[in-house]
Amino acid sequence: MFVQPSRSEGLPLAVLEAMAAGLPVVATRVGGMGEAVVDGETGMLVGAERPDELARALRSLLEDDALRRRMGIEARARAEAEFSVETMARRYVELFRSR
Numbered sequence: 001m002f003v004q005p006s007r008s009e010g011l012p013l014a015v016l017e018a019m020a021a022g023l024p025v026v027a028t029r030v031g032g033m034g035e036a037v038v039d040g041e042t043g044m045l046v047g048a049e050r051p052d053e054l055a056r057a058l059r060s061l062l063e064d065d066a067l068r069r070r071m072g073i074e075a076r077a078r079a080e081a082e083f084s085v086e087t088m089a090r091r092y093v094e095l096f097r098s099r
Helices: 013-020 051-063 065-083 085-097
Strands: 002-004 025-028 043-046
Touching: 002 013, 013 025, 013 065, 025 051, 043 051, 051 065, 065 085
Parallel strands: 002 025, 025 043
Antiparallel strands: none
């Protein structure tokens, strides 16, 4: 699993790379984190500066191999579908053409 306990964040490349590697992500619910991590599907989002929530999320993934594997598979699929180089390039082209 990958952990990103930020107080503030944009859309961190490290989270997308972890997802592409098939890791479930535990991250704080700040900035663009929710655009990448789907809470309960590709990982878990917790409140910023809430160590109790972070600890519970980490513990649940550490103790449940099947959940960790399932979320990792979903994370990789989401990274490939939504954030691949091809997808992002296509979206940029669409954006520039719409202007």
